[in-house]
Amino acid sequence: MSTYIKNFLKFRPLLNELVARDIKIKYRRSVLGVLWTLLNPLLMMVVLSVVFSNLFKFDVENFPIYLLSGQVMFTFYSDSTTSAMSSILGSASLIKKVYVPKYLFVLSRVCSSVINLLASFSALILVMLAMRTELHYTIFLAFIPILLLVIFSLGVGLLLSAITVKFRDIMHLYSVFVTALMYLTPVIYPMSILPDWMVAVVSANPLTNYLTMFRDVMLNNTVFGMGSLVIGIIEAVGALAIGLYVFYKSQDSFILNL
Structure with missing residues (x-):
């Protein structure tokens, strides 16, 4: 374990550079730059709240904030895992030239998404005020719940990045999966409108638990139950363990498929 820690500390400056690079590339030649991390969730909240609150008449108190809180969490998961999935392929030229711990490329994508998450969280607080x-x-x-979601997303990102190196079709399939997952997560709608069988399906989605925990402390002035916390920890640690295992077993063959 001490070897892994020393190795991480040795390459931490590289991680910082990779995160900075990801942020710069994302907002390169953008007039507003990183301000889009604030504006994007706000603009989406306005559009979606107008459409869904009038079209479906959801009986949700303060629906715009309810919607934005869900959007903040789900957007982070979607962005972090989607960008992490292509991190190894996108860094093929560097990987072929020098030795670099390959997990750093995945970690950098997740860390850059965390920065966007913090900006979106700030936007949520500003809207609430x-x-x-x-x-x-x-x-x-x-x-x-934010930390648990970050760990969960990192595990999924490691898993996806390892599989994508060999099976490029995963990138196209995952975009469809994320779209379906959004509708299986109570981002837009309240759980109360769902039939019993659908509640069971949506509740089985790990993101639902993290989102519910987040809304409990942000909007409902309640502390999530110990059961939700334990389930969230098991899901996060389980995803990270699986992701690390698959990534570790696959990383030596990356060079053959890049």
Whole structure:
């Protein structure tokens, strides 16, 4: 374990450079630059809240904030795993030239998405203040579901990046999967409108648990239950363990498929 820690500390400056590179590339030649990390969720919230609150008449108090809170969490998962999936392929030229711990490329993509997540979280707080939504002490616990989601997404990203090196079709299939997953996550709609069988299906989605925990502390002024916390930890650690195992077993053959 100490060897892995020393190796990580040795290459940490490279990780910082990779994260900075990802941020710069994403907003290169953009007039507003990183401000889009604030504007994107706000603009999407406006569009979706107007459409869905009027079209479906959801009985949700403060629906724009309900929608934005779900959007912040799901967008992070989607962005981090999608970008992590192509991280090894996108760094093929560097991997072929010098030795670099390959997990750093996946980690850098997730870290850059974390920066965007923090900006989106700030946008959520600003909207809550602008709409005079009462802020409770429970919001300080929001870091728990966020941290669990980051760990879960990193595990999924490691798994996807390893598989994608050999099977490029995964990139196209995953975009369809993420679209389907959005509708199986209560981002837009409340769980109360679903039939019983659909509640069971949506509840089986790990993102639903993280999103519910997040909304409990942000909007409902309640602390999530111990059961939800334990399930969230098991899902996050399980995803990370599987991702690390598959990545470790596959990384030596990456060079043959790049």
